Amino acid sequence: MDAGLFTANNVWMMLATALVFFMHTGFAFLEIGLTRQKNTINILFKNIFIITVGLLLYYAWGFNLMYPGFEDGDSGFLKFAGFGIGAPDGGMTPDYADGGYTWWTDFLFQGMFAATAATIVSGAVAERIKIGSFMIFTVIYVGLVYPIVGAWKWGGGFLDSWGFYDFAGSTLVHSVGGWAALVAIALLGARIGKFGDDGKPKAIPGHSIPMATAGVLILWLGWFGFNGGSVLSADPELTSLVLVTTCLAAAAGGVGAFFLSTVLYKNLDLTMFLNGILGGLVGITAGADLMSPNEAVVIGFIAGLIIVGGVALIDKLKLDDPVGAVTVHLICGIWGTLAVGIFGSMAGGGQFMTQLYGVLIIGAFCVVTSLIILGALKAIMGLRVSKEEEVEGLDLHEHGMDAYPDFTND
Template identity: 90%
Template sequence: MDSGLFTANNIWMMLATALVFFMHTGFAFLEIGLTRQKNTINILFKNVFIITGGLLLYYAFGFNLMYPGFAEGDMGILNFAGFGIDAPEGGMTPAYADGGYTWWTDFLFQGMFAATAATIVSGAVAERIKIGSFMIFTIIYVGLIYPIVGSWKWGGGFLDSWGFYDFAGSTLVHSVGGWAALVAIALLGGRIGKFTKDGKPKAIPGHSIPLATAGVLVLWLGWFGFNGGSVLSADPELTSLVLVTTSLAAAAGGFGAMIFSTLLYKNLDLTMFLNGILGGLVGITAGADLMSPNEAVVIGLIAGLIVVGGIALIDRLKLDDPVGAVTVHLICGIWGTLAVGIFGSLASGEQLLLQLYGVLIIGAFCASTSAIILVIIKSTIGLRVSREEELEGLDIHEHGMDAYSDFQIHES
């Protein structure tokens, strides 16, 4: 391979890595914007811990658990290539990864993905989980569960050999986080004041919708690296197609959620609009490289409708998800994964069944393991803060500081 092409590929992958890193800013802005001022420091602390801890865990053993090098004839379920990271022979040359990038770039790009699953959980459990309990869960889930699931497809495991397809992680990243979020909010219960005595949900407004809006736009920008980098080279045709399908699905998701929520609730709800955009992005992620622009619009539009219906369903089930994480990442992640068997170049009944098998297997594994981890934490050190801490705010009780020290926002 020409050295100039190899360099161009690697530069694009490093830029994509930076864009995925930038997504953590978007997650932080979205999460603090949709929650109350008194918990801002707590949420920011969790998000910073996730990216720092996640990267260190991925360095220590996560990368080699996710890419263990399954041997021929191996069942492809679990393997481990050892602790730490060390570039293999030829890892800095075009001989590695068909010249798409160097081994070091590979590690860092995948490391940026690893922390995203825990970030999804962070939003769902916001405003009432103990910080220590969340940190313990993050270490186990990001360090062990995420890379094991990732190895089944991206690491050449059994789902890969079956033909299951997930281009950039509708299931392998988003649903992995979404399943854990669902289990966590079921075990935690709703925030004080979220549900009336007869079980009807009440809105708990976030303290900064402008920050939430900025967060979604940052996430959309970062998705160019999330999906575009998953081409694993700077291939002009495929990379540009992926960026187009990604953006069209995001736009259609936002548009679909806006129209549907307006018809249902008779108001132009910005938060539904924003979550619709995210739903479209999650929905296209599994098959962004397989879809035509028309198919991307349809997938995104349906994801936007799912967001509105899913958020209503979560409320009806008396589950409290402050940022809509379960709907956006789990339900839309499942939809996007199944869409690979319905639309695009792989569409067929057989492929749809393979996609469904993958969703069910990963869902069962993630739900059961997250339940085990969280139940153990709950029965030992506890999951939820005290009533007093929740009412007064986690910032003061767990961090001893206020995010907005120069002014106060009065809350009902």
């Protein structure tokens, strides 16, 4: 391979890595914007913890658990290549990864994905989970569950051999986090005041919708690295197609959610519009490299409709998800994964069933492991803060700080 092309590939992958890292700013802004100011420090603390500890865990063993080098005769379910990330012979040359990038770039790009699953959970459990319990959950889920599931497809495991397809993680990242979020909010219960005596959901407004809007726009930008980097090279044709399908699906998702929410609720709900954009992004992520622009618009638009229906469903089930994480990442993640069997170059009944099997297997594994981890934490140390702590705010009780000391804390 030409040295210039190898360098160009690697530079693009490093840029994509930076964009994915920047997504954590978007998640942080979105989560604090849609929640109350008295819990701002708590949410930011969780997000910083996820990034720092997630990278260290991925360095210590996660990378080699996710990419263990399955061989003929292996089960394709679980294998471990050892601790640490020492580069192999040829790891810095075009002999590695077909000249798309170096070993170090590979580790860092994949490491940025690893923390995202726990970040999804952070938003769903906001304003009422004990910080200690959340940190322990993050260590186990990011350190073990995420890389094991990732190995089944991206690491060459059994789902990969079946033909299951997930280009950039509608299931392997987003629904892995979404399943854990669903289990967590079911075990935690709703925030005080979320459901009235009549059982009807009541809005608990976030303290900064402008910040939430900025968060979504940052996430949209970061998705260019999330999906575009998943081409795993700077291939001009495929990378540009992926960026186009990603962008169109996001736009269509926003319009779909805006349209349906306006028809149903007769108001122009900005938060629904924002989550529609995210739903479109999650929905296209599994097949961004397979779809035409027209198909991307359809997938995104349907994801936007799903957002409105999913939020209503979560409320009807009396589950409390302050940022809509379960609807965005789990339900739209499932939709995007199944869409690979409906649209694009791999569409067909056989592929659809393979996608469905993959969703069900990964869902079952994530639900069971989440129940074990969170159930044990609930029994041993508890998951939820006291009523007093929740009412007065987690910033005061768990951090002794105020995000906005010059303003009233309500």
